[in-house]
Amino acid sequence: METLLNQYGYLVIFVLTLFEGETVLLIAGILAHQGILNIELSILSAFLGSTIGDQMFFHFARHEGYRFVRRFKYIWIVLPKAEKLFKRFGIYIVLLSRYLYGLRISLVVMCGLTRMPSLKFSLYNIGAALIWAVSYGFLGYFFAAAIGSLVGMKRIEFVLATAIAIAAIIFWIFRTAQSRKTPAESSINSKPNAEEPKQED
Numbered sequence: 622m623e624t625l626l627n628q629y630g631y632l633v634i635f636v637l638t639l640f641e642g643e644t645v646l647l648i649a650g651i652l653a654h655q656g657i658l659n660i661e662l663s664i665l666s667a668f669l670g671s672t673i674g675d676q677m678f679f680h681f682a683r684h685e686g687y688r689f690v691r692r693f694k695y696i697w698i699v700l701p702k703a704e705k706l707f708k709r710f711g712i713y714i715v716l717l718s719r720y721l722y723g724l725r726i727s728l729v730v731m732c733g734l735t736r737m738p739s740l741k742f743s744l745y746n747i748g749a750a751l752i753w754a755v756s757y758g759f760l761g762y763f764f765a766a767a768i769g770s771l772v773g774m775k776r777i778e779f780v781l782a783t784a785i786a787i788a789a790i791i792f793w794i795f796r797t798a799q800s801r802k803t804p805a806e807s808s809i810n811s812k813p814n815a816e817e818p819k820q821e822d
Contacts, residue, residue, distance in 0.1 A: 630658050631666040638670030639677075641725055643757060650761020660762055668754040671719070675729045675746050682733025690734070696727045703727040707735065715745040719753035 630652065637645040646667045653660035681689045690697055703724060707714050718728035732742055 631662055634663055634666040635670040638667045638754075639674030641723070642667060642671060643722060646754065646757040647761035647764070650758045650763075651765040653758070654762045654765035660758060664754045664758040667758060668750050671753065672747055672750040675725075675750070676743065678726055678729045679733040679737075679742055679746070680739070682730040683736060683739070684733075686734060690730055696730055699724060699727045700731065703731045707731045712737070712741065712745055715742065716749040716752065719749055 630649070634642070634645055634649050646663070649658055649663035649667070650660065652658040653663055690700065706717070706721075706724070706728060710717055714728050715732065718725045721728070729746075
C-alpha cells in the first residue's frame with residue numbers, strides 16, 4: 622500500500638484539490654509525517670490543484686454566467702449563502718473560501734458571476750491557495766506528531782486511524798452547520814432567470 626501511495630499519492634492530492642480537498646490535504650500531512658509522502662510535494666500538489674480548479678470555475682462562471690451554475694445543483698443550492706458572504710467580505714472572500722467547508726467552489730463561482738477582473742482574482746487566488754496549502758499540509762503533519770503516543774501501532778494502522786478521526790471530525794462539523802442552517806432569501810433565487818452577464822475579455 623505504501624508503494625501505491627508513493628506512486629499515485631501526489632496525483633490523488635492534485636485531482637481532489639481541484640474541487641475541495643481539505644480532508645485529503647490533512648491526510649497527506651499525516652502521511653508525510655509517517656514518511657510515506659513528502660510534505661513539500663504534497664503541499665505543491667495541493668497548491669497546483671486548488672489554484673487550477675478555482676481558476677476554471679471562476680472563468681466558466683464569468684463567461685457563461687448562470688447557465689453554467691445551473692448545471693451543478695450543489696453549487697446552486699448554496700449560492701444564496703455565497704452571495705451574502707461575497708457582499709460582506711468582497712475580494713477577501715477568495716482567501717476565506719478556503720476555510721469555509723463546502724462553500725469554496727460556490728464562492729469562487731460568485732466571484733465569476735460578479736465579473737471580478739480576471740487578473741485581480743488570479744493574484745488573490747494564487748496567494749490564497751499558497752496560504753491554504755501550507756497551513757493545512759502542516760496542520761496534518763503536526764497533528765500526527767502531537768498524537769505520537771500511538772507509536773505502538775503499525776505505521777499504516779496509525780495513518781488510517783488518524784485519517785478516519787479527521788474525516789469524522791470534519792463530517793460532524795459539516796453536519797452540525799447544515800442542521801443549523803435556515804432558509805434565506807436571495808436575489809439569485811428570487812430571480813431564477815437572472816440576466817446573463819455580457820461577454821468581456
